[in-house]
Amino acid sequence: MKKSVLYGLLLPGLLFLGIFMVVPIVLTIGSTFYRGGSLTLSGYAHFFEDSYFNQILLTTVGISLITTLLCVALGFPTAYYISRKKARSKGILLAIAIFPLLTSPIVRSFSWMIILGRKGLINDVIVGLGLAEKPLDILYTPTAIVIGLTHLFLPIMIISLVGVLENIDTDLVQAAQSLGASRLSAFARIVFPLALPGLVIGAVIVFVGSLTAYTTPALLGGKQRVISTFLYQNAMTLNDWFLASVIAVIMIAITFIVVGLMNRATHQFNPKG
Amino acid sequence: MKKKWLGTTMATALATLMLVGCGSNNANNAGESPAASAPSSQAASTAPADAPSGEPAKLVISTWGFSPEFFDQEVFGPFEKAHNVKIVLETGNNADRLNKIRQGTSEIDVIYLSDYYAQQAIDEGLLEKIDPAQIPNIQNIFSIAQAPLGADYGPAYTVGQLGIAYNPDMVEKEVTSWSDLWDPSFKNNLTLPNITGTAGPMVVDVASRVAGNAAFNEDAAFSKLAETKGNVVKFYSKTSEFVNMFAQQEIAGGPIMESYFKDLQAAVPGAKFVKPKEGGYAIMNTLNVVKGSKNKELAEAFIDWQLSKEVQEKSAKAKIDSPVNKDVQLTEEEARGVTYGADVIEKLNKLDMALVNKNMANWTDRWNKEIAN
Numbered sequence: 001m002k003k004s005v006l007y008g009l010l011l012p013g014l015l016f017l018g019i020f021m022v023v024p025i026v027l028t029i030g031s032t033f034y035r036g037g038s039l040t041l042s043g044y045a046h047f048f049e050d051s052y053f054n055q056i057l058l059t060t061v062g063i064s065l066i067t068t069l070l071c072v073a074l075g076f077p078t079a080y081y082i083s084r085k086k087a088r089s090k091g092i093l094l095a096i097a098i099f100p101l102l103t104s105p106i107v108r109s110f111s112w113m114i115i116l117g118r119k120g121l122i123n124d125v126i127v128g129l130g131l132a133e134k135p136l137d138i139l140y141t142p143t144a145i146v147i148g149l150t151h152l153f154l155p156i157m158i159i160s161l162v163g164v165l166e167n168i169d170t171d172l173v174q175a176a177q178s179l180g181a182s183r184l185s186a187f188a189r190i191v192f193p194l195a196l197p198g199l200v201i202g203a204v205i206v207f208v209g210s211l212t213a214y215t216t217p218a219l220l221g222g223k224q225r226v227i228s229t230f231l232y233q234n235a236m237t238l239n240d241w242f243l244a245s246v247i248a249v250i251m252i253a254i255t256f257i258v259v260g261l262m263n264r265a266t267h268q269f270n271p272k273g
Numbered sequence: 274m275k276k277k278w279l280g281t282t283m284a285t286a287l288a289t290l291m292l293v294g295c296g297s298n299n300a301n302n303a304g305e306s307p308a309a310s311a312p313s314s315q316a317a318s319t320a321p322a323d324a325p326s327g328e329p330a331k332l333v334i335s336t337w338g339f340s341p342e343f344f345d346q347e348v349f350g351p352f353e354k355a356h357n358v359k360i361v362l363e364t365g366n367n368a369d370r371l372n373k374i375r376q377g378t379s380e381i382d383v384i385y386l387s388d389y390y391a392q393q394a395i396d397e398g399l400l401e402k403i404d405p406a407q408i409p410n411i412q413n414i415f416s417i418a419q420a421p422l423g424a425d426y427g428p429a430y431t432v433g434q435l436g437i438a439y440n441p442d443m444v445e446k447e448v449t450s451w452s453d454l455w456d457p458s459f460k461n462n463l464t465l466p467n468i469t470g471t472a473g474p475m476v477v478d479v480a481s482r483v484a485g486n487a488a489f490n491e492d493a494a495f496s497k498l499a500e501t502k503g504n505v506v507k508f509y510s511k512t513s514e515f516v517n518m519f520a521q522q523e524i525a526g527g528p529i530m531e532s533y534f535k536d537l538q539a540a541v542p543g544a545k546f547v548k549p550k551e552g553g554y555a556i557m558n559t560l561n562v563v564k565g566s567k568n569k570e571l572a573e574a575f576i577d578w579q580l581s582k583e584v585q586e587k588s589a590k591a592k593i594d595s596p597v598n599k600d601v602q603l604t605e606e607e608a609r610g611v612t613y614g615a616d617v618i619e620k621l622n623k624l625d626m627a628l629v630n631k632n633m634a635n636w637t638d639r640w641n642k643e644i645a646n
Contacts, residue, residue: 118523137461
């Protein structure tokens, strides 16, 4: 095909992204430095001076990090198991792993409300077994948000890990073992480094998804705010689009920092990855 | 050749975008009821004799969108027939719809808003001044509803009441007063409305009163509210959240509008609704004409229709909106769950919405920092 035709095919996608993504993001970022007719950093100064905003930021990043670690811890063994199966059972297992993605976050949050509540399944078991006298407060705490988000994002972690794990040649592991490596060291030195690209992609999606999630924290969280619910409050009910834009830019910045750090860490483990 | 090709593609893409942009205006259409879709000649024959004929005018109404069948059949439908007009609806919550008229991209004529949001719209100059002479039914409604936001702006077509609902199985004390929300029997069992909701500022006022101030005292209110920390499980932003938590027994109760009590009772039959002895708070939903409306007279006629005895009585009997028209008579059975009667309504506490609006950003900040963390 001619080059001009190829560029033409790219055009609709580029236009779409340009108009609906690049322009709004640039406008949003630009608006945060401009207030009352002059260039200023006051929006950011105000944000970082306020201990309440810092606390929200820390809570949100903390929740997102714990969720990401949990997804790695739960997702890696699952993905490894699935990737070693034959094609047919692999398909079935993957379908089961992805199944939760087919229901909306709202429905899933409501299910967790029923499970985690004071009269819920978990507390019924705990009180029934005599492990605690009174039902534990799980719902409407950060713990509930972490549980909800882990459930939400685990399938994505599994998909991205299965993708890389199934492409790792089992001969490599056998070769390492025949040369005297233990199973553990073969895993640590062969499988894990080769799986890192998938792990990083999964971790970035889970982290960013948790950082920006709105429905789950709004429904399962308690009195504390996370950054997305705080942004919503400023934009929709206080009509303070300036502060809302500052928060949005800070969220974008955190995302880039985290992606950068993860890429750097991967490079150290697997320079060729 | 190459340039021409690019140009065509871009033009097509832009045209598509514009079309997509326009699409959002044709939101919900109210004219789906059989009465409305009848040909205009037939409509004219059944409508009152003075109904104008010819091409129907268009009236765009922005509303919440609850109980759509009732509004289509009893409110919008008959008005369309009588005035040879086609009503187009735009629906959503207060904040979203207020934002929409802020953007000014939509041709909304009449907007339903709670008093708090209507006050914001007034302060920003988004509403048209009304001519009370064009809305004669204003004379027939309770004085509290006639001009809640000043004589220049629209009336409240319904006045609800904020009181306390609770589950007697979970609360030992018999609740009679707003101060009972601070009682240890609500420990870790209470919900309060979020500051940004319509009822949030009312709770700030309640706290100032409970702290013993006759006139509103902001600092006393917030330090009193901070004492609820051990009681509050979660702040609710939507009434449905209250209902869910109540049904699941995550909470034992809290302040809620009387008109939603029937939902609580459906979940917990023993539930009680209390009108606190210091008085409940008036929650008013207003009707206004949006600035720039080309159908101001028609819009005012619609507001008058919504205040008429006929509509008010029907919505009260359907338990959709509490009536403000003085001529509406309800039996005891019909009045259940409805805020009804001159003695009840005129006694309700009323917040100064202009004051609330002025302080809202500051109150939200204090609420976030001192109470909700």
